[in-house]
Amino acid sequence: MCSCILLAALKNADEMLKDIISAVDTSGDGKIQYEEFRVFVEAAERQLLQLFRSIDRDKDGRLNKEELQAAFRRAGLSVPKRRLSGFFDEIDLNHDGFITFDEWRDFLLFMPTNHNGSPLEAAFSFYSSIVTVNPEGDSLVSDETLEGLGYFLAGAVSGGVSRTATAPLDRLKVYLLVNTKTSSNVAIAAAKQGRPLVALRNAGGPIVDAIVSLWKAGGLRTFFAGKLLLGWSRVLSGTDSHAGNGLNVVKIMPESAIRFGSYEASKRFLAAYEGHNDPTQISTVSKFIAGGIGGMTAQFCVYPIDTLKFRLQCETVKGGPQGNALLLRTARKMWADGGLRAAYRGLGLGLVGMFPYSAIDIGTFELLKKSYTRAVARYYGIHEDDAQLSNVATAVLGATSGALGATIVYPLNVLRTRLQTQGTAMHPPTYTGIVDVATRTVRNEGVRGLYKGLTPNLLKVAPALSITWVCYENMKSLLKL
Structure with missing residues (x-):
């Protein structure tokens, strides 16, 4: 028998063999007689035939994957593809x-x-127990481990693709939010004076000015400083005019991988806490909490690189050092400002802001996804698991959830970034802490100062999160997670 061969080949199957012997040896004499074995096999066959027929919905005497998947679903078991x-x-x-x-x-x-x-469930548990070691007795990578690695890989790919595509908008956002200079707002003044055409013509003044300044500082490459996915190879070769490009490889892909990987791990933990061990069925509150945990974990792991990236972007000025020279000078200056403490400046504020942002982003996406699939399933009269999201729907849901989360926590993002970039060429002021930067920002620029760069940030977040979620969902399907 196939299962006999498998059991005999496993060095760590002692407990399983003891259970089988106990079940077959009804007399309890420690020996398996032929009659005992025959009775056991016949009883096992009857049970397996009954289970087989309950799965075989079309009664053709054989099972396909769709029938098996439907049977798992009816049994309330969540099994990845x-x-x-x-x-x-x-x-x-x-x-x-x-x-x-x-x-x-x-x-x-x-x-x-x-x-x-x-x-x-017993059949699947049996399968899981006999494939954890190979016939030589060597341990294999468990399905849970492979799933976890798959989520990390899916997160890394989705993060790298989306951030590279939206790099110029992020560069523009950083420029605007670290710029503390106040200027007369022509658009607002014109609107108050009843001149709507003049107001409309000058409404994008700060953004246009920022684009012009960045272009003068280094042309098109300036918009990819700290962002371009391929930049790391240029940094290593010393040919990158904006060394921050390579930092994006070091930061974005691990950050996204850790975020989604931690999120999926948190869902498993919370599912066990809720008592059902099904990550797909955790409560809405648990989904928000898992999202927040994923975001905070990723933020903590990559925070020093994040700080260096922001400072690098703010040190990029016309006529200044470029490439590796700029990267090394910025890193030395950051270290001289306070060593490791300088790399983690604003961490508390960053974590406080990241938890609600990531919780709202991921939690809202999952909530909208659940509501949408439920509506589609009800409309077409199919099971929710069979109601697949199109890429367009996924993109719209991702943009909505990301924009909502980014808007709510944006003031915290402004204050955190100013703490990270203090003392740089583009942001000379220095602060004593969170209270100091918040007080001075509001005093000098008003409440509007807390929302500087919000427009380009939203213009970046919407497509970035759309691309992220579309890539992530497709990677999960590709990896059968």
């Missing part, structure tokens, strides 16, 4: 895309009968 495929392929010995009863019986014949869950 990759694990479902592994389970199916392990039983489908001739790999014809169908499981016959003989294949089903041969693989599951020695499945423990004292499992507390449903028969299908």
Whole structure:
């Protein structure tokens, strides 16, 4: 039998073998007699046949993946597509895309009968226990570990693609929010004087001025300082005129990977805490909490690189050093300002702002996604699991959730960035702490100063989060997570 061979090949199957012997040896004499074995096999076959027929909905005498997936769903079990495929392929010995009863019986014949869950759950648990080691007894990477690595990979790819695509808008945002100079707002003055055309013509004045200044500082490459995905190779070769490009490779991809990986891990933990172990069924509050934890974890891990990136962008001035010279000078200056403490300036404010931002972004996306799929399923009369989001719908939901979160926490983002970039060429003022930067910002620039750069930030966040979520959801499908 297939399962006999598997069990015999496993060096760590002592407990499983003891359970099987205990179930077969009804007399308790420590020996398995033929009659005992025959009775056990016949009883096991009857149970497996009953389970097989309950899964075989079209009654054609064989199971396909769709029937097996539907059976798991009816049993209330959440099984990722990759694990479902592994389970199916392990039983489908001739790999014809169908499981016959003989294949089903041969693989599951020695499945423990004292499992507390449903028969299908017992079958999947049996499969999981016999594929954790290979025939030589060497440990294999568990499905849970592979899933976790998959989420990290999906997050890394989605973050790298979206940030590279929206780099110029982020550069513009940083320029605006660290600029403390106040100027007469022609647009507002014209509006108060009843001159709407003049007001409209000058409404984008600060943004236009910022674009012109950045262009003069270094042309098109200035808009990708600290951002361009391919920049790291240029930094290493010394050919990058804006060395911050490489920092984006070091920061963005790990940050996004840690954020989504931590988010998925937090969902698992909270599912266990809620008592059902199904990450897809956790409460809305738990989804928001998991999102916040993911964001805070990522923020803490990459914060020094984030600080260096902001300072690097603010040290990029016309006629100043470029490339590795700029990167090294900025890093030395940051270290001289306070060592590791300088790298983590504003961390508390960053974490306080990141938790609600990430919680709102991810939590709102999941809430909107759930509501949308439920509406689609109800409209077409299908199961929610079969109601797939299109890329357009995913992009719209991602843009909405990201813009909402970014707007709510934006003042904290302004204050944090000013703490990180204090004493640089573009932001000369220095501060004693959070209270000082907040007080001086409001006193010198008013409440509007807390929202400097919000417009380009939203213009960046909407497409960035759209691209992020579309890439992430597609990567999950590709990796069968």
